[in-house]
Amino acid sequence: MQLIMPSEIQRMLDLLKDQDIYLHLELTSGAYAAHTDVQRHAASTFISNGKIRYSHGAISGRGPYRVGLKMEEGWVFSEGLTHWEDQDQERLILAGHDQDGKLVVSLQLSREPFQYGKEEL
Numbered sequence: 001m002q003l004i005m006p007s008e009i010q011r012m013l014d015l016l017k018d019q020d021i022y023l024h025l026e027l028t029s030g031a032y033a034a035h036t037d038v039q040r041h042a043a044s045t046f047i048s049n050g051k052i053r054y055s056h057g058a059i060s061g062r063g064p065y066r067v068g069l070k071m072e073e074g075w076v077f078s079e080g081l082t083h084w085e086d087q088d089q090e091r092l093i094l095a096g097h098d099q100d101g102k103l104v105v106s107l108q109l110s111r112e113p114f115q116y117g118k119e120e121l
Contacts, residue, residue: 001083001095006059009067009084012092013057016109023050024108025078049113052076064096067107078107 028044054069054076061079069076080096090112096105108114 001093002086004059004063004065004081004084004094005086006065008086009059009065009092009094010057012109013059013067013069016092016111017054017057019111020051020053022110022113023052023076024048024106024110024114025050025076026103026106027078028104048116067094078105080105081107 024047026044026046026048029042052069052071054071056070057067059065059067059081063082064079065081066077066079067081078094078096081094082097083095085091085093091108091110094107095103098104
């Protein structure tokens, strides 16, 4: 993954708008590792392969970044994004990592459903 280049993210957002796409959105405060620190308030949110259509998508901020997707009946927002997968031209894969390099947030958009192996669920 590379540091986000806002102009490239905006280009991909524009390419995916006004069509049915699949959304993967994940946010965690360390819920996966809560068993190692009982003092940590573990929380997470996860949706995968939710089908959405947005009419306007935009990236904003100076880093970490925020992406907003305007849908007919509301918005999807993801904040704290720092990196993107620049080798994937078919999907937009964004992630936010904390100061220790741990994943905190992930926003992914694709024309095709995301595929997961049994070990990932």
